Amino acid sequence: MSSSVMRKLDVVSPVPADIDIANSVQPVHIDEIAKSLNLTPNHYDLYGKYKAKVLLSVLDDLKESKNGYYVVVGGITPTPLGEGKSTTTVGLCQALGAFLDKKVVTCVRQPSQGPTFGIKGGAAGGGYSQVIPMDEFNLHLTGDIHAITAANNLLAAAIDARIFHESTQSDKALFNRLCPANKEGKRSFNDVMFRRLNKLAISKTNPDDLTPEEVTKFARLDIDPDSITWRRVMDINDRFLRKISVGQGPDEKGMVRETAFDISVASEIMAVLALTTSLADMRERLGKMVIGNSKSGDPVTADDLGVGGALTVLMKDTINPTLMQTLEGTPVFVHAGPFANIAHGNSSIVADKIALKLVGPGGFVVTEAGFGSDIGTEKFMNIKCRYSGLSPQCAIIVATIRALKMHGGGPAVVAGRPLDHAYLNENVALVEAGCVNLARHIINSKLYGSNVIVAINKFSTDTEAELNAVRKAALDAGAFDAVVCSHHAHGGKGAVDLGIAVQKACENATQPLKFLYPLDIGIKEKIEAIAKSYGASGVDYSEQAEKKIEMYTKQGFSGLPICMAKTQYSFSDNAAAKGAPTGFVLPIRDVRASIGAGFIYPLVGTMSTMPGLPTRPCFYDIDIDTTTGKVIGLS
């Protein structure tokens, strides 16, 4: 049975603006979409008429069910214009659900709200392959990012407040405030305090039994202000918050500190949400998040600050994925949207798990991995699948003639500038030369054991000869198949061939998931395994990076997977090195860690975690039609 509610698209050529297409289709009530997945009303909470949160408890109800096929969508190294990975993800699902009569769920990331008002528009796909309603997708959705902002900033406030209070109180006074006597004069530890006691290897349960040394160890976190890595966040492009000083008020007694805001989706809590597997697991991860070190070099966690439980309470509803729909009425899970450089850039494990049960055997879950497959697919396999225990049958690599020409030596592609004629006229040689990039992505993706399919996202200027060159190169490099698709112009109908190929790839999948590296080797060895997959001949560590690797190893975190923070515009650290560079030495500038989320992230270059607003931000065009309540000008 199909999981589409079968809405027929009236396709127009040339393709209208995304917002016009999105507004031309009346979405069905989300109850209908839920029903198509055999969900009953007790399985989900409505958020208006077109969004619902599917409750994690569905997994308990379906624990006897078998999973469907699991498909991950990556891409070749993109141009700054993007090569249509989201669009292909959505289009493929529209094909599977609305044309091939398969049960299917699309799993995508929730976009940050900030950029919607800045330079770039939304991220709901494009053309006739979109998630709707577009304004709800791009704006508050069901509040998950707002909850992340609140939780992240509660922890930040707790850090500075604790340092402040410790600075003015004796150990004894601190302890008495943390464990006050009740009316009967009795003191007690509460749950979160036992976590700290445990960590300190203090097994006493009565506060009055602690020795003065134990009182000090327990009550004084002694946070080293210079070691604090936890920053505040905001889901706004606010460049003036990139570097700030806090604590300048007279009441804060001169405890001024330099810090910064990141955009909310860069919060470790977003990565926790994406990688968690249950409410209990989320509680543990949130409590384990490290915010900095004590002056003696021990990691200080959210639970040490007593706030891990409260963070989980703020986050409790976010664990339920948001159900939406495509233009052709197939179901979509929108859930989590971590950065793809300082985090792993994939939507949530929880959404994929629920979706796999809901579609069941013979059904398909298609999930997108951010950036090119050197980053997105690599992290999908080595981080996300490692934590979820799931393995994909098929890995898709989205390619465009435009990007391949760039890799073949075409002139630079710059956002906002007209394309060079090389990109608008047939040039088979340029395409062929660029296929080295595609070939490496195929070879790397095959290493994990899934069948690899190349989806060629066709533009109107592409020629048959160019498309054939890509197909040939893809098959030569070991792709299971390479398929031209036109879902942007035609919706699901334009991706039917891709759908058929994906089905075949899944049905023929045999190999189990293999990782690029085991967890029980050193941090450097893991970094080097990934660097090798980029084509690097070696790795160069800065002094700072060396120090941090040593520190994390000493702190007992070396068993975590690695999440490389690298440019998406090249296999190497140099965004200008197109094609398939080799022989370069990958520089590691610094190494950081998201202990709660569960990965170490080496920085290859500088990553911006707070965008800005241009002179004329897109908010100039955004308004509301106050008679209909409809949003206008969103793109």
Place this chain on the structure above:
Amino acid sequence: MSSSVMRKLDVVSPVPADIDIANSVQPVHIDEIAKSLNLTPNHYDLYGKYKAKVLLSVLDDLKESKNGYYVVVGGITPTPLGEGKSTTTVGLCQALGAFLDKKVVTCVRQPSQGPTFGIKGGAAGGGYSQVIPMDEFNLHLTGDIHAITAANNLLAAAIDARIFHESTQSDKALFNRLCPANKEGKRSFNDVMFRRLNKLAISKTNPDDLTPEEVTKFARLDIDPDSITWRRVMDINDRFLRKISVGQGPDEKGMVRETAFDISVASEIMAVLALTTSLADMRERLGKMVIGNSKSGDPVTADDLGVGGALTVLMKDTINPTLMQTLEGTPVFVHAGPFANIAHGNSSIVADKIALKLVGPGGFVVTEAGFGSDIGTEKFMNIKCRYSGLSPQCAIIVATIRALKMHGGGPAVVAGRPLDHAYLNENVALVEAGCVNLARHIINSKLYGSNVIVAINKFSTDTEAELNAVRKAALDAGAFDAVVCSHHAHGGKGAVDLGIAVQKACENATQPLKFLYPLDIGIKEKIEAIAKSYGASGVDYSEQAEKKIEMYTKQGFSGLPICMAKTQYSFSDNAAAKGAPTGFVLPIRDVRASIGAGFIYPLVGTMSTMPGLPTRPCFYDIDIDTTTGKVIGLS
């Protein structure tokens, strides 16, 4: 027909903790509550099972319906422990709906989420008179405060980004970026730009027709950084953000500026939400918000920055009030929660308007006004009702024996310290002496023309003689009635007498609403009218206040109502002056304005707009039961 779904409470004595009572009652699905108000599913959007947003469009459907009775709940000057105004508001509605068979809607403010994790617990009433589910009420609710945070901070980011871009560009370059030529080389103004052109009295519609002087006027806002009153906000108790420096990053080229964060509910946008009457009105108010002045002293608005439309888009769903329920199944609207000092401290006009139509003739809408009636009820009448056009039939003043004893000369009441024995044993003389405070609240409230009822919120330690003393004093001062109630201990059953008295007061209401001052007098005359109602013999303006009054008058804002930012702990500016002080001179330290919300707010003393966290914040006790998903430790 009753608007209660008739849930019988099993009342236990002594009264258990609020959270235990709240958790002991299984709320009904919010569909049931909606149905009890004759709402059909197209009138509201569900947000889970126990919350719904009732759509503003209901007002169109009900425009032929007549309003019910309108009751405002204020209080005497409180102790720091609070005198149970919210509890009385909820208890009265439980009585009217569940025992007196009336249609009733309770309208309350949404609390800030920040303090939930700080010192004070939630704000959903107490004992057997509460709004449930309590955790949803106190946490994200339906995202309105998060939307306010986002909108507030988008405007803040727009201000700094604009100053930055103006600092590096010529007038011509700025103009070219604001009105870029399209592919055909044509430029155009968009909607929000026409608002600015209008303000500048430039009637041209073609950008190319502007003179160089007009280009400069249009494109260069020339914001004076020292004049900026717009701050960023966060719904967290984060004391280290009370004074900060932003723009310290190298990319911001040294444009460092001192500013601050307020807690989100202090945002002018919250006050706009509370005072708006329609989506179109909200669009106008958001666009008119003044963020500071140009260097030549002209006010700069959100629409001058091009962002008024985008702010409205972020706020569009917030205009729909959230429907919840009391412990006894009567309907509640939770909507907007502006500060009661720097703003007007009342829930929304929109919620009250919808509620009045829904209950219809013979039904009751009970709405709470923050702080004592010198502040809450005064602002309800002179600001909220002035903008809404509504007038109440009955004004309630909540009093406690405890607070009256304090006003009569009892020892200081301090939160967290045991009460003096004067408050626990009979002392009729102290109560009688304190009734001067109650009397002034009655006399002041009567000035507006509604019948005044005193609700005596009874504690277990109160004696018959004490209660009788209050009743007598209240009637002597002109109250319509004075009723002892025990809704905290008994739920609606404990407020039945109050309900009957309120019904009588409403049925006998005759006088139209009279304001304390007209709008068309000067700012100072309005301030003086309010000061007189406090018992002041005069007003003393600081130099700064004088300057600001002159500036706002010159800018054309003197016709707005006045919103006094004064302590709630005394009629005067001195929190220690209990009872009914007279003959004091009210000092006005500064004068500020919320032009979009629509009021001028003089500062009587210093108002804190960002709370902090103590050494042991309540988040230590808050956690989640990961097997049931239930929140624990919330108070």
